[in-house]
Amino acid sequence: MNASGWLQLALYVGALALVTQPLGRYLCQVLDARGRTGLDPVLKPLERLTYRIMGVTPEREHDWKQYAAALLLFSLVSCVFTYALLRLQHLLPLNPQGLGPVSGHLAFNTAVSFTTNTNWQSYGGEGTMSQLSQMVALTLHHFTSAAVGIGVAAALVRGIARSSARTLGNFWCDLVRTTYYLLLPLCLVFAVFLVSQGMIQNFRPYTRARLVEPVRTLVEARNDRGEIVPDADGTPMMEERVVEEQVIIQGPMASQVAIKMLGTNGGGYANANAAHPFENPTPLSNFLQMLSIFAIGSGLTGYLGRMTGNPAHGWSVWAAMMVLFVAGVLLCWWGEARGNPMHQGLGIVADDGNLEGKEVRFGLFNSALFATITTAASCGAVNAMHDSFTALGGLVPLFNMELGEVLIGGVGAGLYGMLVFVILAVFIAGLMVGRTPEYLGKKIQAFEVRMAMLALLVLTLSILGFTAWAAVSPWGLAGLNNAGPHGLSEILYAYSSATANNGSAFGGLNANTPWYNVTLGLAMLLGRYLMILPILALAGSLVAKRSSPPGAGTFPVAGGTFVLLLLGTVLLLGALNFLPVLALGPVVEHFLNAQGQRF
């Protein structure tokens, strides 16, 4: 854990703090149907035209049920749209590699995955998706799923801020304004910057390069049908081959990567995601990609503070998120820097730490930081392979997701997830002092607490339920790349990632099978919509209540006591739910590793 790492951590947190208020201020304008921004001259006509085509009256606001119905309808339609494009990609243009149609279960998994802002990828991008599929079928959801999440967060904040009202805003208006005024301009600038660093943006077929030194190699012999030929013992026959070419991918990558980060989507263009040198060419591109994952989520805490007229509350929520986040970074970094004692025993330089699955240009610290950010938010992009992290280094991303990704979190999803914990924290504080709990002037009653608990229980049930099922099923075990406790971690990681709508993976797990694709798809749907529905119901209940001014006995929702109580609530619920399974996975693996046990 060197000085340069500490300095980079300070730079990162400092930069994030700097962008929080400007973005929060801008979000107030974007998320107001009558808001004004400097981009109005360009975008207002486009916005009006879009409403006219869609037949939307932006002034007509939705109550919570109408908001939820519009949201579900839009998600369904856009999901079907993507499913259809993937199934038909071989008939559609922009497919220079001549890739075939995507299989049914994979198309279902992928369409659901992108619609729910998960971006779990059971496939490798380069060899499965045509340029049209990448650019339209998938990128559409990069924008809209992010905008939907931000819309839900805005609806909940309006529910808290408005007094004795009925409506939470217009879903279509939130969707369109967030996409046009927030995401598009940021992405345009960011994408061009990424190209300047070396990211590709073109519509060419893959380039064939003649290798500087042809590589002589042994590969598994294949017959005419492309099947591996076994010898008498059943092991694959090997044949020598001289490889003279390298096929270099091309395509519209920068435009997709910009929104994949800003929208906390995480679905990569290439299989290796942000570890791929095109997808993350330099340490500077890496730093700004990490910043862009957190930027909007962090700005939303500023939005919360402004909208509720209590900026200190926004900062307090931000501070609680940051404390847990930095603790995660430090644990992950420590684990990776300490490295693997078993491997060091083989004669590897101990100070180098664990470099399996990491890039030289990022090194230990930036890999650990990226892994913690991408799972604290619901991003899921990776610049190193989490599967090869040390046991404790890999525990951090896993635990981040199981907390519900509330440390900054996915755009929108992080804020509404954290507000669920805020409501529970306030409720617990109320119980302790024996008063009806209040949150920013709104009474928290049985209905609110029920909805908050429902949202949390869905997360727990889906993760633990599906993991338990897969861990005792032949189809679940067939996909494993690692044995022993690490195998359980692979399964647990997959369902945590799917349910929390993260999308990163312990990538060794071969999840591109009908069972995995379908169960992971279901976990994503549960984790997204059974979370959003109770939250909108909560917002609908809060918005109808009258705001009363704070009295002498009101529990303050800003300052150190509140931050501590909130931290305690998050940790207590997260830890109680998941410690047993974590003990069977990464924790036991850590001790076995120290003893030199291998699988």
Place this chain on the structure above:
Amino acid sequence: MKAFLSELRGAVLGTLVLALVTCGLYPLAVWAIAQAAFPDQANGSLIVDTDGTVRGSRLIGQGFTGAGYFHPRPSAAGAYGYDAANSGGSNLGPTSQKLHDALRDRVAAYRIENGLNEADRVPADAVTASGSGLDPHISPRNAALQASRVARHRGMSVEQVTALIQQHTTQPGFGVLGEPGVHVLELNLALDGKGRRMNDER
């Protein structure tokens, strides 16, 4: 019912309009700006020979095994490594027997290749596979350990090779972001351009 149909219209047409804007206009705008401002980067930072043959990308590593070349990190991309259309890591975990055995063999091979003793420690990047399998860099320490082998096989002095290593070392961005790395492909191309290539013992 009327309300439902009106929302359905919003969903269908909204999908189409947003697809047009975010998946049509937006990537085309980025493409146009990128091709005008950064054509080299936007098209893959390709290294092209004098005769127009593409030899690789400056960002993407290639495999090298000859003794007169610097060797990159082990790669898990594709069946034979450094397959740029199949990026990925080994995804083997900390207690994996397979990873342990591979590391053991690579450590032994690295020591033999570079004339190290049993007691000499081997840089981690020299024996571990990167996340992408296409890592273009190795650590400066790894490059320094390979320098005398490369110099010997090319009939160059170690000082000459060390100077080339330094020319092709990327320092952390702004002196603080990321880690220093030696660019293997560019370094090997520079070697080919400079010294004669001796027999590679292959």
